[in-house]
Amino acid sequence: MNKAFSKPQIQSKLGVILIFLSQLYKFVRAFGAALVYFLIKGISGEILNKVLLGAGVFIVLLLIYSIVAFLRFKFHINYTNSEFVLQKGVFSTERLTIPFNKIQQVYFKRSLLQRVIGVYSLVLDTAGSSGKEISIKALRENDAKSLQQVLMQVANVDSEDTRGNDVQIKEFISNPSNAWEHRLSPLTLLKLGLTSNYFRGVWLILIFVISVYQQLSDFDFLQNEGYTDNVRGYLEVYSRPIELFALTAIVFISIFFLGLLISCIEIFIKYFDLKLQQTSDSLDLEMGLKTNTKTSLKPRRVQLLRVITNPIQKRLNLHEIQIAIASSQNDLTKTKIRIPGLERIQVEKVKKFLFTYKVKPGYIFTPAVYLYFRLIVLAGLPLLLTGVVASFIVPNYLIEVTSILSIIYVALVIPYQYFWYRALSLEITPEFVIMKKGVWNQKTEIIELFKLQAVTVNQPIWYKKRNLYNYTFHTAGGDLTFPLTSHQVQKQINYALFRVEIDHQPWM
Amino acid sequence: MENQFTNAPVDIDSLPEYQEMTYTPVSIKRMYKVFLVLGIISLLMFVGLYLLREVTEVRGLILGLSIVVILIIGLLYFFQFMFQKNMGYALREHDIAFKRGFLFEKITIIPFNRIQHISTSESMLDKFFKISNLNIFTAGGSGSDIDIPGLSPELAAKLKNKVANHLSDIDE
Numbered sequence: 001m002n003k004a005f006s007k008p009q010i011q012s013k014l015g016v017i018l019i020f021l022s023q024l025y026k027f028v029r030a031f032g033a034a035l036v037y038f039l040i041k042g043i044s045g046e047i048l049n050k051v052l053l054g055a056g057v058f059i060v061l062l063l064i065y066s067i068v069a070f071l072r073f074k075f076h077i078n079y080t081n082s083e084f085v086l087q088k089g090v091f092s093t094e095r096l097t098i099p100f101n102k103i104q105q106v107y108f109k110r111s112l113l114q115r116v117i118g119v120y121s122l123v124l125d126t127a128g129s130s131g132k133e134i135s136i137k138a139l140r141e142n143d144a145k146s147l148q149q150v151l152m153q154v155a156n157v158d159s160e161d162t163r164g165n166d167v168q169i170k171e172f173i174s175n176p177s178n179a180w181e182h183r184l185s186p187l188t189l190l191k192l193g194l195t196s197n198y199f200r201g202v203w204l205i206l207i208f209v210i211s212v213y214q215q216l217s218d219f220d221f222l223q224n225e226g227y228t229d230n231v232r233g234y235l236e237v238y239s240r241p242i243e244l245f246a247l248t249a250i251v252f253i254s255i256f257f258l259g260l261l262i263s264c265i266e267i268f269i270k271y272f273d274l275k276l277q278q279t280s281d282s283l284d285l286e287m288g289l290k291t292n293t294k295t296s297l298k299p300r301r302v303q304l305l306r307v308i309t310n311p312i313q314k315r316l317n318l319h320e321i322q323i324a325i326a327s328s329q330n331d332l333t334k335t336k337i338r339i340p341g342l343e344r345i346q347v348e349k350v351k352k353f354l355f356t357y358k359v360k361p362g363y364i365f366t367p368a369v370y371l372y373f374r375l376i377v378l379a380g381l382p383l384l385l386t387g388v389v390a391s392f393i394v395p396n397y398l399i400e401v402t403s404i405l406s407i408i409y410v411a412l413v414i415p416y417q418y419f420w421y422r423a424l425s426l427e428i429t430p431e432f433v434i435m436k437k438g439v440w441n442q443k444t445e446i447i448e449l450f451k452l453q454a455v456t457v458n459q460p461i462w463y464k465k466r467n468l469y470n471y472t473f474h475t476a477g478g479d480l481t482f483p484l485t486s487h488q489v490q491k492q493i494n495y496a497l498f499r500v501e502i503d504h505q506p507w508m
Numbered sequence: 509m510e511n512q513f514t515n516a517p518v519d520i521d522s523l524p525e526y527q528e529m530t531y532t533p534v535s536i537k538r539m540y541k542v543f544l545v546l547g548i549i550s551l552l553m554f555v556g557l558y559l560l561r562e563v564t565e566v567r568g569l570i571l572g573l574s575i576v577v578i579l580i581i582g583l584l585y586f587f588q589f590m591f592q593k594n595m596g597y598a599l600r601e602h603d604i605a606f607k608r609g610f611l612f613e614k615i616t617i618i619p620f621n622r623i624q625h626i627s628t629s630e631s632m633l634d635k636f637f638k639i640s641n642l643n644i645f646t647a648g649g650s651g652s653d654i655d656i657p658g659l660s661p662e663l664a665a666k667l668k669n670k671v672a673n674h675l676s677d678i679d680e
Binding site: 326430452453454455456457458459460461472474475476478479490491492493494495497498500501503504507508 | 518
């Protein structure tokens, strides 16, 4: 093998521009408010000169800083120690080394700026408790590609040397003839936009109404002391039912559509031109308008898989897959890979490719009915709090309104919590833990048993008599917690531990 | 390779049960250590109350506060006593379990082949009481890592070696 990248080298020369511009952008963002202030206010010539001079000196300094940072940013591969080495720092020197076997993923990332300049970011995702991701921000396409190839190769060769099983698994699951490709069409994107961030619209209404109300009330309080009289008058003027109803309806509907529009745009930017491709040993994902990311997923890295859909999307045959890969953070959202707009068949294909085993039926558990009571009590707490607060500040003539709102809340919460409770289920099959939850957004979370890291069983003292436990399954991609379920699960816990302990496959 | 693979059905009822494990309690010195810390805190609080007595003129304030402080500290002592009673670890051939908690009893079980690394640590107070913590790290994040406090340094080292040996066994 040729020893590519074995000598310390710097990034593409265009990197200077990238560093300079991104630093400049940071400062502009930090002092943006001041800048805008000056522009609007206008300043006298004398001060303007000084400001311009200052800005000029600052830009020259920033340029020097960028050049130094660029020249001191060096990376190479140390083949003798099996590690990737990165040096950087302007005033201090930081030296990072990543052993090959800690490299999780190597992928490209491009921001809009990088696309304009014509460079690529290469990101190295690492595992372990020091888990940081490292990115080399300015590489030419060729360099980036060859470095990615070399790194993936060494990372792989290393793990295959120590773990012979890997080859077998690969042969078992991936047949070249199985290779397939999936693209998201603009139409699907539109469908997604109209259906997926459904609650975002509602959320927007809430925030909007609250902030408007707050501003109005502040204003009124300052303007005149007869605030309550004002409100009463206002209510009287608009209290003809039809008018009030129409007004509210119009406001709600328009804000709802605004919310839909915003989520549509968001989805277009995020998932534009999504391409999912299965190769012989990995799943390649490419997407994004603003930041174009390319990710290559190996089955081994997958720790937790989640399939999400809602009733409307189900009808349209749209499912979203979220994949958590090994990470040091507990936070699932950061290392989660989202693939929206998949059809049922494609979901099955992805599962088939990513999982070593087939899903077979197993034991299904549901939480005890006490969970429903607990959920009701929890939902009742805000109501109680509102009641107490309202009894102090809400004027008498609004009591009817408050109590009607409370009744609506209760009427919504009791069935909602019931359906939520009913939707919750845990299935333990010979090779998987499968948890289902959610009323509107129906989530199915799947863990391969042999990828479990640990199990926690937790019992509050007041459930001792009823023999109920909370169960938590820990994986390197996040935890799965199932509440208040019978002691019967313990047998399955014993099985899960047994399954992990007899296992010799690499789990990461 | 495929010939080596067997897949006999597993009789779930015959599997070893984690519920049946007997837990070894941790050293009582851990409780003494926590009691000492609590003692220092309560001493400081009473000094504070004494100083407050000089400046305040509200009747009954000091008495009321004292009762509240005594109640809280008494409760803390009781909780720590129960913690101590409930805390324990258990080693099996293939995994380690750690039990703790009084109001919320929690048992975490980590198979040896999922341990990332293992270490021992002592704080200043631990050194004074001659006890040691065993820290076991997994890739599952803070939720599945365990810290077993109140072990004698020799025992902690022994456990560490034992678990580490298991780790190297598995790698071979």
